[in-house]
Amino acid sequence: MNLVLLEQAEVEAGRDVALSGRRYDHVKTIHRAKVGDSLRVGVVDGCVGEAVVTEIDDHEVRLSIGELAEPAPAPLKLVVCVALPRPPTLNKVLQQLTAMGIKSFHFFHSNRVEKSFWQSHALRDEKIGAQLRLGLEQGRDTKMPEVRWHRGFRVFVEEELVTLLATVDSGYFAHVGATQRCPTNTCVSLVVVGPEGGFLPFEVDRLEGAGLQPLGLGPRPLRVETACVSLAARLGIS
Amino acid sequence: MNLVLLEQAEVEAGRDVALSGRRYDHVKTIHRAKVGDSLRVGVVDGCVGEAVVTEIDDHEVRLSIGELAEPAPAPLKLVVCVALPRPPTLNKVLQQLTAMGIKSFHFFHSNRVEKSFWQSHALRDEKIGAQLRLGLEQGRDTKMPEVRWHRGFRVFVEEELVTLLATVDSGYFAHVGATQRCPTNTCVSLVVVGPEGGFLPFEVDRLEGAGLQPLGLGPRPLRVETACVSLAARLGIS
Numbered sequence: 001m002n003l004v005l006l007e008q009a010e011v012e013a014g015r016d017v018a019l020s021g022r023r024y025d026h027v028k029t030i031h032r033a034k035v036g037d038s039l040r041v042g043v044v045d046g047c048v049g050e051a052v053v054t055e056i057d058d059h060e061v062r063l064s065i066g067e068l069a070e071p072a073p074a075p076l077k078l079v080v081c082v083a084l085p086r087p088p089t090l091n092k093v094l095q096q097l098t099a100m101g102i103k104s105f106h107f108f109h110s111n112r113v114e115k116s117f118w119q120s121h122a123l124r125d126e127k128i129g130a131q132l133r134l135g136l137e138q139g140r141d142t143k144m145p146e147v148r149w150h151r152g153f154r155v156f157v158e159e160e161l162v163t164l165l166a167t168v169d170s171g172y173f174a175h176v177g178a179t180q181r182c183p184t185n186t187c188v189s190l191v192v193v194g195p196e197g198g199f200l201p202f203e204v205d206r207l208e209g210a211g212l213q214p215l216g217l218g219p220r221p222l223r224v225e226t227a228c229v230s231l232a233a234r235l236g237i238s
Numbered sequence: 239m240n241l242v243l244l245e246q247a248e249v250e251a252g253r254d255v256a257l258s259g260r261r262y263d264h265v266k267t268i269h270r271a272k273v274g275d276s277l278r279v280g281v282v283d284g285c286v287g288e289a290v291v292t293e294i295d296d297h298e299v300r301l302s303i304g305e306l307a308e309p310a311p312a313p314l315k316l317v318v319c320v321a322l323p324r325p326p327t328l329n330k331v332l333q334q335l336t337a338m339g340i341k342s343f344h345f346f347h348s349n350r351v352e353k354s355f356w357q358s359h360a361l362r363d364e365k366i367g368a369q370l371r372l373g374l375e376q377g378r379d380t381k382m383p384e385v386r387w388h389r390g391f392r393v394f395v396e397e398e399l400v401t402l403l404a405t406v407d408s409g410y411f412a413h414v415g416a417t418q419r420c421p422t423n424t425c426v427s428l429v430v431v432g433p434e435g436g437f438l439p440f441e442v443d444r445l446e447g448a449g450l451q452p453l454g455l456g457p458r459p460l461r462v463e464t465a466c467v468s469l470a471a472r473l474g475i476s
Contacts, residue, residue: 002459073457096464101456139458181476184422218339218475219311220377221240226334229464230471237456237468238419 001026003048003140004041004063005133011043011065017051020060027053027061041065042142048072072142076101076236077188079164081156083110083195084149085224087122091131092225098135098145100232106160108150110203112195118151157206164190171212172235174227175204178216184234191215191231196224239264241286241378242279242301243371249281249303255289258298265291265299280380281306282371310380314339314474315426317402319394321348321433322387323462325360329369330463336373336383338470344398346388348441350433356389395444402428409450410473412465413442416454422472429453429469434462 004027010017019027027033033053041063042048049068053061080097084090084107094105109118121127128147136142150156165171172182173192192212198221199207208214217230242265248255257265265271271291279301280286287306291299318335322328322345332343347356359365366385374380388394403409410420411430430450436459437445446452455468 076456096461099458099460099464100468101458138461141458182471184472217471218314220337220339220379222337223334223376226337226467229467230338230475233420233455233468233471234422234475237472 001030001137002040003137004039004051005137005142006041006043008043008046015065017063017065018060019063024059024061028056033061039063040140041068042072043068044142045144046142048140048142073101073140075103075143076232078102078232078236079104079106079168079190080228080232081106081108081190081192082224082228083108083193084113084117085195086117087120089224090122093228094128094131095135096225096229097232098132099138100229100236101139101141102232102236103143103145105145105147106150108153108156110153110195111200112197123149153203157210161210165211172215173207173212174231175199175214175216176221177219178214180213180215182215182217182231182234189235191235193224193227193231239268239375240278241375242277242289243375243380244279244281246281246284253303255301255303256298257301262299266294271299277301278378279303279306280310282380283382284380286310286378286380311339311378313341313381314470316340316470316474317342317344317406317428318466318470319344319346319428319430320462320466321346321431322351322355323433324355325358327462328360331466332366332369333373334463334467335470336370337376338467338474339377339379340470340474341381341383343383343385344388346391346394348391348433349438350435361387391441395448399448403449410453411445411450412469413437413452413454414459415457416452418451418453420453420455420469420472427473429473431462431465431469
């Protein structure tokens with residue numbers, strides 16, 4: 001936690017904020033904060049600044065919030081679309097890519113996605129929100145990413161993807177062994193990552209039909225989370 | 239597991255190999271292999287090819303190994319040096335970067351590394367070997383990486399690092415907010431990644447003194463495993 005993320009409702013009441021639960025535990029046991037210490041804080045979808053610890057007891061820590069005037073860091077200009085992975089992988093993707101600055105996630109169904117993944121509690125709004133907050137706190141960011149779900153491959157590719165592609169400069173899908181190597185520092189891109197085991201041939205045809213270019217990260221099949229971080233590092237970080 | 243990794247001793251006895259334990263469980267429950275199925279196999283530090291499942295019972299699966307003639311994929315030309323992270327992070331770094339094709343790991347002490355990390359069972363040869371094997375199996379690779387440990391920061395930087403730098407074209411250390419952005423597709427590089435919380439100023443001075451250039455991955459502090467994968471994707475994958 002490189003920034004204590006506050007909800008807008010918490011700062012509307014005034015300059016004094018009390019933290020309990022996860023944020024209290026972290027500030028007390030990891031930061032080992034003491035009264036008088038400064039902490040970096042930010043407000044969801046708002047600005048960043050400093051707060052001073054005014055009180056710590058066995059249940060909460062109280063902060064006095066200073067002026068929050070610094071903007072959040074600039075987002076990465078990359079839209080990330082991933083075939084819905086199993087829940088632990090979903091959480092790794094959301095946390096790590098949010099920490100890197102990705103602001104637009106799309107998760108979609110494809111043939112090798114197990115249908116049970118769509119029933120997981122991990123997809124509930126509050127669970128997703130918790131992962132995104134962890135990522136923002138890691139990356140000293142405040143701007144909440146948008147996460148969308150697409151339960152039909154065909155509708156996703158033929159309708160949603162076409163709309164999304166109109167908003168970016170380049171669209172790619174990761175494909176093991178593709179001869180076009182992953183470029184770097186492109187302007188605004190979109191990248192589609194398949195499930196463990198990859199896309200089926202008819203899915204590859206549909207993705208190419210929608211205007212996406214296949215790109216490779218070398219001859220090795222990578223786990224979904226490794227591929228996502230690698231693609232964000234190459235296509236997203238300038 | 240995209241490749242069943244066999245030990246050299248297992249294939250010296252002949253073309254028939256019996257798998258039990260972890261590899262048996264994986265082939266039976268994840269691959270759901272049946273008698274007659276082909277599996278991709280490789281030998282540690284050797285070649286890759288196909289094997290046919292000849293028997294499956296409640297304890298083991300027997301394979302008949304075909305000709306193993308394909309070479310392992312080319313290594314990434316990047317030496318990765320990381321301040322020793324906590325054991326779960328160490329495992330993520332080893333597994334993911336081995337899957338990406340990194341062959342040279344150096345873990346070193348620095349001021350913000352907790353001394354207890356050096357006592358962890360995770361550093362034992364057999365535990366490290368297990369992580370590397372998982373990475374090789376993911377990346378369809380056979381060439382075992384080399385892992386070295388450096389318990390003194392000063393000796394590592396002033397002696398080991400100087401020797402290592404003579405074998406590469408460029409040497410870098412990752413530093414949040416460094417103005418030089420991470421390049422891509424360099425020839426043969428070395429990169430040093432600090433501990434959670436970063437290097438202390440005197441450590442930065444020593445690294446620069448050894449001839450390393452600071453480089454940034456943007457304004458966001460990243461977790462060690464995210465930074466390592468990002469750097470390997472940018473500096474290592476051509």
